[in-house]
Amino acid sequence: MVEVKLFASLRTVAGEKGFLTDAASVGELLREAAERYGEDFAKRLQIATVLVNGKNIAHLRWKRTRLKDGDVVSLFPPLAGG
Amino acid sequence: MIGGYMGKVLQVDLSTGAIESYSLPERMLELYVGNKGLGARLLYDLLPPMTDPLSEKNVFIVTTAPLTGAGAPSSNRFNITTKSPLTGAIVNSNCGGNFGVFLKRAGYDSLIITGKASKPVYLKINEEGVSIEDASELWGLDTEKIQEKLTAGTGKLVIGPAGENLVKYAAVFSQERAAGRGGVGAVMGSKNLKAVIAGGKKRVPVAHKDKFKDACRKWRQLSREHPATGEELPRFGTSIFVNKCNATHTLPTRNFLHGSYDEADAVSGETLAEKHLIKNIGCYGCPIACGRQVQLHGKNIKGPEYETVGLFGPNLMNADLKAIIELNYQADLLGMDTISLGNTLGFVMEAREKGLIKTDLAFGKIDRLSRTLDDIAYRRGLGDDMAEGVRFLSQKYGGEEFALHVKGMELASYEPRGAVGQGLGYAIGSRGGCHIAAGYPIYLEANGPITVDPLATTGKPGLVVLNQTTMEAVSTIGCCIFSVYMFLPKALLELNARSPLISKIVRSTFLYGGNIIGKALSWPAWTLPVPAPFFMLPQVQTHAHCTGERYTLGKMMELGKRVVSMDRIFNLREGLTGADDTLPKRLTDELQRAEEPRSKVTLSKMLPKYYNFRGWTPAGVPREKTLRTLQIEEEPMLPQTAMGAASTV
Numbered sequence: 236m237v238e239v240k241l242f243a244s245l246r247t248v249a250g251e252k253g254f255l256t257d258a259a260s261v262g263e264l265l266r267e268a269a270e271r272y273g274e275d276f277a278k279r280l281q282i283a284t285v286l287v288n289g290k291n292i293a294h295l296r297w298k299r300t301r302l303k304d305g306d307v308v309s310l311f312p313p314l315a316g317g
Numbered sequence: 318m319i320g321g322y323m324g325k326v327l328q329v330d331l332s333t334g335a336i337e338s339y340s341l342p343e344r345m346l347e348l349y350v351g352n353k354g355l356g357a358r359l360l361y362d363l364l365p366p367m368t369d370p371l372s373e374k375n376v377f378i379v380t381t382a383p384l385t386g387a388g389a390p391s392s393n394r395f396n397i398t399t400k401s402p403l404t405g406a407i408v409n410s411n412c413g414g415n416f417g418v419f420l421k422r423a424g425y426d427s428l429i430i431t432g433k434a435s436k437p438v439y440l441k442i443n444e445e446g447v448s449i450e451d452a453s454e455l456w457g458l459d460t461e462k463i464q465e466k467l468t469a470g471t472g473k474l475v476i477g478p479a480g481e482n483l484v485k486y487a488a489v490f491s492q493e494r495a496a497g498r499g500g501v502g503a504v505m506g507s508k509n510l511k512a513v514i515a516g517g518k519k520r521v522p523v524a525h526k527d528k529f530k531d532a533c534r535k536w537r538q539l540s541r542e543h544p545a546t547g548e549e550l551p552r553f554g555t556s557i558f559v560n561k562c563n564a565t566h567t568l569p570t571r572n573f574l575h576g577s578y579d580e581a582d583a584v585s586g587e588t589l590a591e592k593h594l595i596k597n598i599g600c601y602g603c604p605i606a607c608g609r610q611v612q613l614h615g616k617n618i619k620g621p622e623y624e625t626v627g628l629f630g631p632n633l634m635n636a637d638l639k640a641i642i643e644l645n646y647q648a649d650l651l652g653m654d655t656i657s658l659g660n661t662l663g664f665v666m667e668a669r670e671k672g673l674i675k676t677d678l679a680f681g682k683i684d685r686l687s688r689t690l691d692d693i694a695y696r697r698g699l700g701d702d703m704a705e706g707v708r709f710l711s712q713k714y715g716g717e718e719f720a721l722h723v724k725g726m727e728l729a730s731y732e733p734r735g736a737v738g739q740g741l742g743y744a745i746g747s748r749g750g751c752h753i754a755a756g757y758p759i760y761l762e763a764n765g766p767i768t769v770d771p772l773a774t775t776g777k778p779g780l781v782v783l784n785q786t787t788m789e790a791v792s793t794i795g796c797c798i799f800s801v802y803m804f805l806p807k808a809l810l811e812l813n814a815r816s817p818l819i820s821k822i823v824r825s826t827f828l829y830g831g832n833i834i835g836k837a838l839s840w841p842a843w844t845l846p847v848p849a850p851f852f853m854l855p856q857v858q859t860h861a862h863c864t865g866e867r868y869t870l871g872k873m874m875e876l877g878k879r880v881v882s883m884d885r886i887f888n889l890r891e892g893l894t895g896a897d898d899t900l901p902k903r904l905t906d907e908l909q910r911a912e913e914p915r916s917k918v919t920l921s922k923m924l925p926k927y928y929n930f931r932g933w934t935p936a937g938v939p940r941e942k943t944l945r946t947l948q949i950e951e952e953p954m955l956p957q958t959a960m961g962a963a964s965t966v
């Protein structure tokens with residue numbers, strides 16, 4: 236299973252901290268998340284940062300990044316702080 | 318006089334009681350503008366070289382900027398500049414409390430304090446006059462009680478017991494906001510100055526009123542519509558970075574031994590909002606309002622910021638958010654910088670494990686911490702040594718390789734082995750291990766929405782130069798650094814997310830273009846004669862409408878560069894050298910993660926390029942040509958005639 240973790244407003248909109256999935260790729264996982272939490276969430280997902288085991292998918296294979304058992308996928312909206 | 322300025326500086330000599338005011342040369346204002354830029358120039362001109370920071374000869378400077386009090390969003394900052402007792406280098410501590418606004422209402426742009434009072438005093442400033450008042454009764458009060466005792470309806474600048482007892486990282490407070498870093502509170506304490514209050518009804522003159530108002534309105538709208546500054550930051554506060562830093566291996570854990578912490582979520586901004594937040598609060602006139610109001614024992618108090626949470630939490634192996642809230646409040650009342658404090662505690666805990674220091678402080682053990690905070694502020698037992706900071710402790714007890722400081726200033730809450738550009742930033746920051754002086758490259762490496770390869774050294778010198786230059790300029794014109802988050806506009810975020818190709822182009826612009834940008838930033842202002850894009854940097858145009866001066870992107874970047882090099886020549890004069898641009902061995906020699914061979918900071922691959930982009934020699938000294946281009950004169954700009962023409966207040 237792959238663990239999906241949600242943060243900041245994505246967590247608020249989803250109403251939970253995450254879910255488990257057996258999605259085989261990031262693209263599949265994002266589609267599943269969008270369906271699971273509805274339109275507002277899906278819109279936010281469009282500009283979300285996706286990390287697989289701490290690595291931005293921009294440095295992996297983008298949405299085609301393959302997922303395997305035990306991977307952790309973290310989803311963040313654009314953040315500011317410090 | 319151009320818009321934005323009240324036209325007068327107030328200078329008070331606490332040794333003689335002399336109080337006078339004078340105008341600064343227009344050229345000085347044109348080149349150094351306000352806040353940290355002007356503070357650096359004034360300190361360079363007024364402080365005799367190699368002065369002991371806690372001697373009466375040190376100069377304590379409060380500067381404001383044209384935008385302070387003028388009505389622009391997120392722009393009511395003031396700055397404290399002095400020679401730091403913690404580092405011996407320059408310190409410029411920026412604060413969002415309301416003192417700057419009130420200082421201008423009293424009719425002054427800046428306040429310069431020299432000398433030392435023979436007994437505790439406070440300074441009272443208003444339109445009618447300025448007086449030095451007895452503070453014997455106020456000495457010993459915490460930062461909250463003293464503010465309650467002083468005249469209501471004024472802007473206040475105060476220290477707590479830590480400042481009185483010369484804790485090397487004592488802070489200055491204005492409302493609940495701190496000018497935290499570098500021991501500016503100890504400098505006030507060394508002068509027997511408990512507080513300054515200012516008040517009045519004067520208004521800041523604005524050059525182009527209608528254009529200025531319009532720019533402020535548009536800026537507010539941009540700020541509100543941006544997903545980061547309009548939603549996430551107000552809703553979750555600065556600690557929203559806990560989980561993101563944790564996920565990207567940049568959250569200091571166990572005295573920076575690791576970059577992530579299993580229980581990070583328990584102390585995150587999300588948990589703070591869910592379990593403790595009453596409402597978000599802001600600095601005066603700020604639409605973002607990133608501050609937290611929480612409840613403790615039935616009382617509404619300020620909640621902790623990201624830096625404090627990181628360094629009192631994961632860095633001490635502490636997952637108890639309520640304890641962090643309590644400790645943060647206690648540190649504020651005592652008047653101490655929580656960044657240096659969290660590092661000092663972490664260092665002592667590790668030194669104990671290694672048998673270097675005898676103490677019962679230990680990672681994960683929080684019941685002793687409250688007493689230790691008091692011990693530090695009142696300099697009792699080991700607390701007396703801890704009040705000197707991590708550098709002193711490591712020199713006395715050993716453990717220099719895990720003493721997390723640069724130039725004597727403890728590191729902020731980012732583990733740079735997960736974002737190596739941040740490591741370069743820490744190493745070259747003028748005031749030491751400060752995330753802001755570093756230029757905050759980590760935002761484009763790990764915790765922001767668009768990030769380059771965090772472990773590559775390629776492009777990082779350019780990235781640091783770009784960020785640092787922009788942030789120094791924005792800070793100098795009076796704006797909160799958080800307003801720079803709009804630098805990545807929503808449209809760019811959407812574009813970046815649209816396709817891998819576009820994202821690659823955007824990221825490559827930062828990574829590979831970083832060096833080109835870095836190089837380009839060593840050219841003079843006239844090479845960039847275009848206006849700063851309002852939708853990315855609304856601060857610049859707003860400043861221009863306030864002052865009535867034309868401000869191009871080139872001019873703004875030149876201002877940032879001038880401030881960085883000005884700080885540098887001050888530090889070189891005080892005996893610092895390029896050899897001080899370094900990091901503790903833990904970060905340069907030890908891998909953060911055994912499975913990741915790039916997880917350490919290789920400074921030698923970045924530092925020479927950084928110096929080159931800044932127009933400095935390989936030894937880190939600004940070249941004569943650079944100083945000429947930036948119009949930094951080594952001769953004092955503040956002529957004796959300015960002070961000679963001073964009028965007694």
Ligand code: SF4
Pocket residue numbers: 391392413598599600603604605606607608797798799800
């Ligand atoms: S963003 Fe936060 S720190 Fe900055 S001015 Fe606004 S409230 Fe203050």
